[in-house]
Amino acid sequence: MSFKLKIWDHCRYVTNKGRPYDEMARHLETMGKAGITSTIIYMPEVISLDDYCRAAKEAGLAVEARIFPAWGVEDPVLRTLPPAEWEEMEKRFGIKLAGTCGNHPRNRAGFLAAAEALAAEYAGRIEALHLDFIRNDNALLLADSPCQCDACQALYRRYFGCAVPSKEMLRDPAVQYKLLALRNENVRKTVVAMRALASRHGLKLTIAARANYVNSPDITSPPVWGLGPAVLEGQDWVEWAEAGLVDGICPMNYHTDLALFDSVLADHLRLMGNRKELLFSGIGIVSSMGETTPEGAARRLELVRNAGLPGAVFFNKTNVYAQEFLEVFRRFAG
Ligand SMILES: [Zn+2]
Numbered sequence: 001m002s003f004k005l006k007i008w009d010h011c012r013y014v015t016n017k018g019r020p021y022d023e024m025a026r027h028l029e030t031m032g033k034a035g036i037t038s039t040i041i042y043m044p045e046v047i048s049l050d051d052y053c054r055a056a057k058e059a060g061l062a063v064e065a066r067i068f069p070a071w072g073v074e075d076p077v078l079r080t081l082p083p084a085e086w087e088e089m090e091k092r093f094g095i096k097l098a099g100t101c102g103n104h105p106r107n108r109a110g111f112l113a114a115a116e117a118l119a120a121e122y123a124g125r126i127e128a129l130h131l132d133f134i135r136n137d138n139a140l141l142l143a144d145s146p147c148q149c150d151a152c153q154a155l156y157r158r159y160f161g162c163a164v165p166s167k168e169m170l171r172d173p174a175v176q177y178k179l180l181a182l183r184n185e186n187v188r189k190t191v192v193a194m195r196a197l198a199s200r201h202g203l204k205l206t207i208a209a210r211a212n213y214v215n216s217p218d219i220t221s222p223p224v225w226g227l228g229p230a231v232l233e234g235q236d237w238v239e240w241a242e243a244g245l246v247d248g249i250c251p252m253n254y255h256t257d258l259a260l261f262d263s264v265l266a267d268h269l270r271l272m273g274n275r276k277e278l279l280f281s282g283i284g285i286v287s288s289m290g291e292t293t294p295e296g297a298a299r300r301l302e303l304v305r306n307a308g309l310p311g312a313v314f315f316n317k318t319n320v321y322a323q324e325f326l327e328v329f330r331r332f333a334g
Helices: 021-033 049-059 083-093 105-122 150-160 173-200 237-242 258-278 294-306 323-332
Strands: 004-009 036-042 062-067 128-131 204-209 248-253 280-287 311-316
Touching (some): 004 280, 021 036, 049 062, 105 128, 150 173, 173 204, 258 294, 280 294
Parallel strands (some): 004 036, 004 311, 128 204, 204 248, 248 280, 280 311
């Protein structure tokens, strides 16, 4: 069975932004020689997707265009809270997290229009659309402070009979259920529409997924602030796989502790059952969770390959891989 290696790329190695082609071509050629067969390019940082597609083709790499629910959306509706709640959040977690509200229909409409234009222009040059942040950040912070934008308030009025659920109501399992059901339903609507859109243009649909789906080991303290659980953020990727909505799932299993990496990987295998051919395990080289050594990358690749998965995806904040990593990749590719 073939074992495919992919990278998440951001073009951070390009210094000449006016003429990025040569540096893109050099980087992708290096990655191709190391056995990487696909690159998942982050659209806000690509500089020129035309140049990038040309460089990737030259190097023999397939391109997946990585987009997220606020991408291409004019004036997206962000998670809305009164000032006192923002202060409370900052006091408790050291961060104010105002991501795009997944419940707001205007966000979805804007995103789908942008994705449609991208697919129409680049079908044939890209292989897939890759959804990132296809969730409502962040599980830790959502439980106590659900969004209060106009669309969310309309939902609360209908289901709870008030514009904003009180702290006491938020402890009621029935209210918690409905908040989660609405969040999951609305993120899912975007995925369903993206599935149809991608298929219309002959493209695959892949996603970056939370490594912690429901109860995997996680890091819930700063500066990481929780990596899930996915189901609390409206990202039920196991159900999406069951429903045939996605062609590839890349869980961001960036644990620097090998035992944790292994246990989270085991969870993914159990969860996916007979659909593990969709799983490309994400491996962190340098991420918010820390760094992995070339030997650590090799150990992880061994575990992923031995589990019978079709491949792995590397995340590296710098985008640049030392020779020792390239040698490891080459050993596993193919
Ligand atoms: Zn909202």
